Amino acid sequence: MSKSAQSKLDALLENVKVQNKTNKNEISKYLSSIPISKRKEIEDLENKGYTIFEIKNNQPQYRKVFNSDAAIAMEVDAVRAGGELGLTLDGEGMNIGIWDGGLIRTTHQEYEGRIKYFDSSGSTVFSNHATGVAGTLLGTGLNPNARGMAPMAEGIAYNFINDTQEMIEAQMLREIVVSNHSYGLITGWNDGQWFGDESISDQEDWRFGFYDTNARTWDQIAIASPNYLIVKSAGNDRGDSGSGPYPSDGPYDSVAGASCAKNVLIVGAARKSTQGYENPNFINMSSFSGWGPTDDGRIKPDVVSIGVDIFTAAANDNEDYQTTSGTSFSSPAACGGLALVQELSQELTSSFLKAASLKALAIHTATQTGEEGPDYRFGWGLLNIKKACSYLLNRNQTDKQIVEANLSNNETAVFEIKPKDNTPVRVTIVWTDVSGNPVSASLDPIDLMLINDLDIRIKDENGNAYMPYILDPSNPALNATTGDNFRDNVEQIFIENAEERTYFVEVSHKGTLEGGSQDYSIIIDFESSDISLTNLFWIGGEGNWSDPAHWSLSSGGTTANMTPGLEHRVIIDDNSMLNGSSIFLDSNTTVGAISSFTNDTYTFDLGNFELTNHGGLSMSSDLLTIKNGTIIQTNDEALSQNINLDNSQSENFNLILPKENNGQWVMLNATVHIGNLIINGGSLSIDNVELNVGAIKTDSDNGMPTFNMTNSNLYLRDEFDIENMNDFNANRASRIYVENTDQDFELKIGDRRMNIPLSIINSIINIESSNSVFSEISTAFSSFNLINDLTVEIFNSEGTLDLGFNNGETLTVLNEMSLRNDSETVVINDYSGNVSEIFIEYRDKLCFDNMIIDNVNLAGNASVSVGTNSTLTNSSGWSELECSQLLFSDFEGQYLCTNGFSEFNDLSQGQIDSWEWSVDGVITSTNQHLTYSFDNIGEYEVGLLVSDTNGNSSRFVQAVSIAASTLDPNRVIESNATTLASLKLADAYQWYKNGNSIPGETGRTYQFNGEEGSYCVVTFDSDCNRKSEVLNLGVTNVEESDLASIVDIFPNPTSNNLTLRFYNISDFNYAIYDALGQKKLSNKVINSPLIHEIDLNEILPGIYFVRMKINQKTYAFKITKI
Structure with a gap:
């Protein structure tokens, strides 16, 4: 999980925890404020299974919990073992979240041992509802009529009381990709009682169709968890009534609460059909399932499943069953079915579909109910798991596309398609929209909850435009028409009879996208005018590829008396009856695509021939071994196709992307073993892949191949040669490993930047490059031989190292070098006898030992000690001093602004005896730390020379940028006779008297108690400090000309002595301060001759201030030492 995603979940979790605590407090407060009779009514409702979860408008809000037949309707049997599609989907390895209001009998024979409870809220009474929901999802089928949709999946179960908090926590643990929620608000009529709020409306419960804060929270969870699809029941309110004056619920506008969320899949309930489900007229609505629209006109439910007379597990004992009805059971049927779709996606691509893609696929492949298009009763139709899985099997990024993309502000994405004449085109888009903004409680507010409004259009080359389906919420019974959909985050366009011409699918948006962009999933479904693939299934167990008797047009069917060609997708499944045997390729051959779905152990023996494949390659099983030959992946079109070899075993098996190849090949979320990978053309992108391979190389110099790596590792044995590769891209989270090679490993990278780190362990590696840059090279007990100059940002070594140079090369280290x-x-040697160089760009003190260095100089900015146990031969720049004795000059600066005191703190290392600071080459101080005042902005060179008693020294000169002060000019004011104050307010203060800081005086005011002197205050913010004007109390500031009647002062400027010539003055004292107020010289003179010399040779050049006291009067003036 990315840091950004984790951060979103963390923030949302804290918000939900606060809301849950607020809800509990408000419930407690409400219950304590109502009369006993009202509390008794609430207790009666709780005994019926009602649960208060919040107070709204001073009214309690209640929740209430709301199969073979369902499987038949959704055609689940087609994806199970022995089914029509040749798959064996059963949910194994899938975790399904179950939130419900009661306790599941986890020991029931239909799913014993496969449900893990995280929160049962202390309940000890088993619930028929919760047990039946779990059975619909997970039932093994010991009673075949009660078989669940995903009979081998595991359930992660919670009570619904803290559902939103727990949904977030489950995503943090990355446990589930789908979850079921068969509960909802108690709204309108329920058990003969009306639960509306007549202060808002006495004709309808205002919560029907209302997008509330709970719906918003569920949408926020979906936004923060893009791979997690929440599946929820639509509710059973339609048609409910009672004996009071209020109208019955519905029929339209009868969904409420989280069932109005945008990013959740809401499932309604249909009846079983005895006439099949192919004819829309045979699919009938239940009498209770909630209908849309939402108040802002959005389509709900999204889909339906069978929810009437469902036979499933019951709670009385471990072998108990029940027949029940409700959207509570259509929802888990849908959820379990969609878990199978995700299972297939994982098998095909090693990754799950994003939630928006899964929702789009569910809607796109739903069986039509009623008239063409959506409605507010069935949504987009009856969920069809067979069609969804079939679409995944046939997904080819040509005419069966699923695209997960991002649309930026002001962008229009365009997809070009060329359908066959008189064939249908269907395009569906779904996006996980930003959560809406609930309005105050009111009846049927039409405020739109859609935030980022994406649009799809199809345009043809003749200028015709095709619009998506829309419904009219003001006339909800009307059939769908087409137009601009500005309400839903689901859109679909259907062209019944396309013509053979070019069409353009456009994705755009209205207004400005919140967040700057919007992820979306789009399904583009048509029959291409180009050749489409025909499925050809392997049958009959072991045999030769060229034997026509082993190929059938259906899974486990009769022989087709043909062999695969370019127009065929080869499928190997459980009906291939391999079970430990082999398929032998007995000649070079070409096919359109290859998919293997069998759970049998088998070997695909290529017989040292070449199998050329123009489409997706899916052979992912640890029970499969591919050996003795080559698979060539090629395609003339720039189409994205998956290569899925996850966990399959490899023996002398090579994979080639040839030069004559435009295919865009993708590996995702896999562990792959290949003999050699040769990339001469097209592109290969791997994401979250562990790729074990002997060699990766590019043989051709004009095939324009591209290799992209994201969050992946390469484990190489022999060679990595991308010198002739057009483009190689890898992020820092990827890494190349060369481990335990039994021969020299050749690495040729040409002239390129390698962002990917390289680890060399117990190996010998030769690196040939052209001034390339590596982000990181780490070695352990290895030999590292440099053929050309190389730059590396980080170079680390552990254990023995033989760093060899070939003929005067330079290894440049930019950021870090460590030899542990x-x-x-550690041996560093130019074995040619010429002199090579290690240039360390960064500044640091490095200490090594036990080194043998021959013919390799050290240069750059680091000080390096090789210790006392090393040998240097014909190698300069290295220090043989002990680490503790090696000098390293260093400092850092702060408050780098004008008109203040810039501070430079010594950070030097070694046995230092003296310091010498300079600014632009002029020596300014011999203190350990430097404080300096800059009058003007600009660049200055600040230098520090440190020396020891043995004559060793180290100098560091750093360019320092001085900025204008961020503080306003300031002055000191007399607040009263005893108090001084800073005129300006600042973050911090430091008071000075006569140039010296006053310890502890760091407030805005200072109690000076009337003492004379020169006072100033330095103010601080985070970046600068600034010295105020000096306030002289009892001190007279004069120019030299004003002292003419008393004393002549010359020369000024002066290079050594300052001469004072007095008129009738013999007693005086003086003190000389630098620009920072530090006293440099002082003296008290009695009976002086008329001419007095002050020796300035002990102070450095600069500007100084003199305070002189004559006849009880103090004067101040400025001199310059040059």
């Missing part, structure tokens, strides 16, 4: 060899020996 303990007592092991």
Whole structure:
């Protein structure tokens, strides 16, 4: 999980925890404020299974919990073992979240041992509802009529009381990709009682269709968890009534609460059909399932499943069953079916579909109910798991596309398609929209909850435009028409009879996208005018590829008396009856695509021939071994196709992307073993892949191949040669490993930047490059031979190292170099006898030991000690001093602004005896730390020379940028006779008297108690400090000309002595301060001759201030030492 996604979940979790605590407090407060009779009514409702979860408008809000037949309707049997599609989907390895209001009998024979409870809220009474929901999802089928949709999946179960908080926490643990929620608000009529709020409306419960804060929270969870689809029942309110004056619920506008969320899949309930489900007229609505629209006109439910007379597990004992009805059971049927779709996606691509893609696929492949298009009763139709899985099987990114993309502000994405004449085109888009903004409680507010309004259009080359389906919420019974959909985050366009011409599918948006962009999933479904593939199934167990008797047009069917060609998708499934045997390729051959779905152990023996494949390659099973030959992946079109070899075993098996190849090949979320990978053309992108391969190389110099790596690792044995590759891209989260090679490993990278780190372990590696840059190279007990100059940002070594140079090369290290060899020996040598160089760009003090360095100089900005146990031969720049003795000059600056005191703090290392600071080459101080005042902005060179008593020294000169002060000019004011104050307000203060800081005086005011002196205050913010004007109390500031009647002062400027010539003055004292107020010289003179010399040779050049006291009067003036 990315840091950004984790951060979103963390923030949302805290908000939900606060809301849950607020809800509990408000419920407690409400219950304590109502009369006993009202509390008794609430207790009666709770005994019926009602649960208060919040107070709204001073009214309690209640929740209430709301199969073979369902499987038949959704055609689930087609994806099970022995089914029509040749699959064996059963949910194994899938975790399904179950939130419900009661306790599941987890020991029931239909799913014993497969449900893990995280929160049962202390309930000890088993619930028929919760047990039946779990059975619909997970039932093994010991009673075949009660078989669940995903009979081998595991359930992660919770009580619904803290559902939103727990949904977020489950996503943090990344446990589930789908979850079921068969409960909802108690609204309108329920058990003969009306639960509306007549202060808002006495004709309808205002909560029907209302997008509330709970719906918003569920949408926020979906936004923060893009791979997690929440599946929820639509509710059973339609048609409910009672004996009071209020109208019955519905029929339209009868869904409420989270069932009005945008990013959740809401499932309604249909009846079983005895006439099949192919004819829309045979699919009938239940009498209770909630209908849309929402108040802002959105389509709900999204889909329906069978929810009447469902036979499933019951709670009385471990072998108990029940027949029940409700959207509570259509929802888990849908949820379990969609878990199978995700299971297939994982098998095909090693990754799950995003939630928006899964929702789009469910809607796109739903069986039509009623008239063409959606309605507010069935949504988009009856969920069909067979069609959804079939679409995944046939997905080819040509005419069966699922695209997960991102649309930026002001962008229009365009997809070009060329359908066959007189064939249908269907395009569906779904996006996980930003959560809406609930309005105050009111009846049927039409405020739109859609935030980022994406649009799809199809335009043809003749200028015709095709619009998506829309419904009219003001006339909800009307059939769908087409037009601009500005309400839903689901849109679909259907062209019944396309003509053979070019069409353009456009994705655009209205207004400005919140967040700057919007992820979306789009399904583009048509029959291409180009050749489409025909499925050809392997049958009959072991045999030769060229034997026509082993190929059938259906899974486990009769022989087709043909062999695969370019127009065929080869499918190997459980009906291939392999079970430990082999398929032998007995000649070079070409096919359109290859998919293997069998759970049998088998070997695909290529017989040292070449199998050329123009489409997707899916052979992912640890029970499969591919050996003795080559698979060539090629395609003339720039189409994205998956290569899925996850966990399959490899023996002498090579994969080639040839030069004559425009295919865009993708590996995702897999562990792959290949002999050699040769990339001469097209592109290969791997994401979250562990790729074990002997060699990766590009043989051709004009095939324009591209290799992209994201969050993946390469484990190489022999060679990595991308010198002739057009483009190689890898992020820092990827890595190349060369481990335990039994021969020299050749790495040729040409002239390119390698962002990917390289690890070399117990190996010998030769790196040939052209001034390339590596982000990181780490070695352990290895030999590292440099053929050309190389730059590396980070170079680390552990244990022994033999760093060899070939003929005067330079290894440049930019950011970090460490040799952790303990007592092991590090050898650095130019074996040609010429002199090579290691240039360390960054500044640091490095200490090594046990080194043998021959013919390799050190240069750059680091000080390096090789210790006392090393040997240097014909190698300059290295220090043989002990680490503790090696000098390293260093400092850092702060408050780098004008008109203040910039501070430079010594950070030097070594046995230092003296310091010498300079600014632009002029020596300014010999203190350990430097404080300096800059009058003007600009660049200055600040230098520090440190020396020891043995004559060793180290100098560091750093360019320092001085900025204008961020603080306003300031002055000191007399607040009263005893108090001084800073005129300006600041973050911090420091008071000075006569140039010296006053310890502890860091407030805005200072109690000076009337003492004379020169006072100033330095103010601080986070970036700068600034010295105020000096306030002289009892001190007279004069120019030199004003002292003419008393004393002549010359020369000024002066290079050594300052001469004072007095008139009738013999007693005086003086003190000389630098620009920072530090006293440099002082003296008290009695009976002085008329001419007095002050020796300035002990102070550095600069500007100084003199305070002189004559006849009880103090004067101040400025001098310059040059």
